[in-house]
Amino acid sequence: MSPQQTIWKALADPTRRGIIRALKGGSKTAGELADEFPMTRASLSHHFNALKAAELVRTERRGQHIVYSLNTSVLDDVAAILMDLFARNGKDDKE
Amino acid sequence: MSPQQTIWKALADPTRRGIIRALKGGSKTAGELADEFPMTRASLSHHFNALKAAELVRTERRGQHIVYSLNTSVLDDVAAILMDLFARNGKDDKE
DNA sequence: CATTCATTTAGATATTTGTCTAAATATCTG
DNA sequence: CAGATATTTAGACAAATATCTAAATGAATG
Numbered sequence: 001m002s003p004q005q006t007i008w009k010a011l012a013d014p015t016r017r018g019i020i021r022a023l024k025g026g027s028k029t030a031g032e033l034a035d036e037f038p039m040t041r042a043s044l045s046h047h048f049n050a051l052k053a054a055e056l057v058r059t060e061r062r063g064q065h066i067v068y069s070l071n072t073s074v075l076d077d078v079a080a081i082l083m084d085l086f087a088r089n090g091k092d093d094k095e
Numbered sequence: 096m097s098p099q100q101t102i103w104k105a106l107a108d109p110t111r112r113g114i115i116r117a118l119k120g121g122s123k124t125a126g127e128l129a130d131e132f133p134m135t136r137a138s139l140s141h142h143f144n145a146l147k148a149a150e151l152v153r154t155e156r157r158g159q160h161i162v163y164s165l166n167t168s169v170l171d172d173v174a175a176i177l178m179d180l181f182a183r184n185g186k187d188d189k190e
Numbered sequence: 191c192a193t194t195c196a197t198t199t200a201g202a203t204a205t206t207t208g209t210c211t212a213a214a215t216a217t218c219t220g
Numbered sequence: 221c222a223g224a225t226a227t228t229t230a231g232a233c234a235a236a237t238a239t240c241t242a243a244a245t246g247a248a249t250g
Contacts (some may be wrong), residue, residue, distance in 0.1 A: 012107035
């Protein structure tokens with residue numbers, strides 16, 4: 001799957017957009033995120049994988065915990081993709 | 096499904112993003128679009144429906160043809176949704 | 191080192207999605 | 221009106237997705 005499609009698919013799920021929103025205020029551990037979303041940790045882990053595949057989040061192990069944070073450098077790329085798609089007079093880029 | 100989720104799902108498919116790109120230059124009939132995408136007209140019609148459900152495109156019958164065009168007023172809403180999701184210091188809107 | 195806590199992986203299942211073929215609907219033209 | 225053209229709808233099917241339970245892995249601590 002193309003990197004761009006991976007990003008779009010990651011964003012298409014409301015839980016994953018919720019995770020992004022939850023991380024906007026700062027990093028959180030998998031457990032902290034799990035407390036905010038009403039599903040099993042296994043299911044959430046699947047969503048984490050989708051976000052990692054899109055490089056929208058980064059992870060870092062801190063002792064017993066795994067800390068998730070937004071990958072801000074990729075957010076700029078995403079913004080560019082969106083601008084390309086929606087710009088009224090954008091150039092007709094290949095995907 | 097929430098209007099916002101309808102939009103995200105519509106955008107998650109590469110064919111549908113291709114249709115949006117194809118319409119950026121101006122309106123096209125269903126047949127003209129069909130010539131650009133390698134699938135049956137029936138399949139394309141399904142994609143048109145997804146885009147219409149998200150109000151990303153409008154249709155207008157012109158004689159024997161149906162003309163598709165971008166719904167530019169909704170594009171602004173989409174931009175706002177994206178800005179909300181990605182803004183570094185955005186407010187924590189409910190979805 | 192054995193136990194506990196945190197997280198992920200494996201495997202199963204129901205639902206959704208994208209595509210197709212075939213048939214239906216709508217409009218134009220002779 | 222009858223036939224031709226344009227588009228959509230209906231129904232079927234394979235592949236992808238989101239979720240779950242159960243088991244496995246990794247790290248900290250007594």
